[in-house]
Amino acid sequence: MNFEFEKNADLTASLKTHIEPADYQPKVEEKLREHRRKASMPGFRPGKVPFGVIKKMYGNSVLADEVLHVASEAVYKYLDDNKISFILSPMMDEEEARLTEWNEGNTFTFRFDVALEPEIDPAADKSLTFTKYEISHDEADVEKYLGEIRERYGKFEKAEAVDNNSFVSAQLIEIENGEKKEGGLDKFIHLRISTMPEHAQKVLIGKKVEESFDFDVEKDFPNADERTEVFNISIDDARSMKGTYRVTLQSVLSITPAELNEQLYAQVFPERNIENEEQLREIIRQDVSGTYEKEARKQFFFDVQKELKNKFNFTLPEEFLKKFIRTRSEKELTEEDLEKGLPFYIEEMKWQLIENRLIKKYNLLITREDIRMHLKELLGLADMDDNDPEVKAKIDQVYDIVSKEKERFSNLVDNMTDERLIKLFEENCTVETKAMNWKDFLNLVNEKN
Incomplete structure (x- = not known):
């Protein structure tokens, strides 16, 4: 097995691997014997089909599979052995592979494109200055939270028209030349009128079921966070919204807020034993403070x-990234799709590279034991002895459940990593504290983001 490695000018490299018969023949022979052991054909006992027949039936496909597998493994081993740092996955030249003549005994040559990792050395030190926000709350915030609780547990009745106590279900679609845009946003949304911005309430109040109205999203809702809140969509969808959209009302419900009594308190906070409105308000104050602190940390x-990302303003190989995105996409992407999504992908990749360097430099990798201790705390067992068999069994049970849910487990690790990074920068950088109320904080976030 031989290799040819050549760096290019755009943070990519070309790696050719030459796979010789000695590299793949033993694996091909073993795979064909495996086929023979499993083969069942008329006229032969199971596992006794002649090897030559098996080779004639499966030889070329097994040869191709094993050679490609050997080539792929060899590329990763070469990069690792030579300490060549790379991003994403090396990509084989598919056209060359497609034209390969699969003849046993040949030496096969494949070319891989490799995206090289930029050389950066990020650090958390006093040269970096950040602002830590301390968000105060007032009774208006508590009143709003309380109002939302009363609405959530209130009585819903069908209504003909929207008023300021309505709960509206509607269809939100993207419009082009007066018609629904092909491939554009099409989403069923829920709107709580009382929590919407005043200018949005004015548009909706008085509208009836099945009535539609169009709006210019950049003019009427210039802020992405406001779009997220109003239309209950992801921040990515909100940021990509441009042009005209149409809202069609599907149903309107009138809400009669729930009464403040012990029945409501038990429904909302069943484990708190709340006896009166003031106790409820105090719990709400604590929840509001916790929410504000969480948003400030975010x-x-x-x-x-x-x-x-600004300090380490390195470039990434865009053509490689486009090709990588296109080959990994479940649907066919146009050049316009790639150009539109590429900036977001590059920003995400830049942070991922910086984050990985920080994790390695400051030893922040999340281990299995870290996750177990985190789950222990979430289960309310923080003060219990780790060696207690009952405690250990409960933690292990939850760990096994969570680890089997790939997305949930990944989110848990990501959140724990984020917390370690936040703590790293809080403790090692120059941090200035700034106090403000929730409204001013939202305005600041809108300006920054």
């Missing part, structure tokens, strides 16, 4: 990411 981390 903004702090966003500022960290933005600052580091």
